Amino acid sequence: MTQQPAFKFKIGLITATIWDNDGFFSVDIARSYKNGEGDWCTTSAFSHNDLLNVAKCAERAENWISRKQAASSQ
Incomplete structure (x- = not known):
């Protein structure tokens, strides 16, 4: 069974995939x-045009993870 991402979002051609490995x-x-x-492929x-x-x-991603960690510590 393949693990599903905790969250995924896209800006233009850039995609961030967040994985939750038991709180890490x-x-x-x-x-x-x-x-x-x-x-379609990924790299x-x-x-330079991608960096922003x-x-x-x-x-x-950092904001999403921070909110999740704050919610789980309450």
């Missing part, structure tokens, strides 16, 4: 693109 959260950030055959390499959306995704 990790985040995957990836960029979507079409290859030469027209198939963890980013161009990468930063926004990282900030949103």
Whole structure:
């Protein structure tokens, strides 16, 4: 059985996926693109034009994790 992400969101071509491993959260950030055959693929390499959306995704992920941890500590 494959574990489902705790939360996932997208800004432009950048996607942040948050995983909950028994209260320890990790985040995957990836960029979507079409290859030469027209198939959608992902990469963890980013161009200069991607960096603002990468930063926004990282900030949103941090905010989401902080809220979850605060709610679970109450």
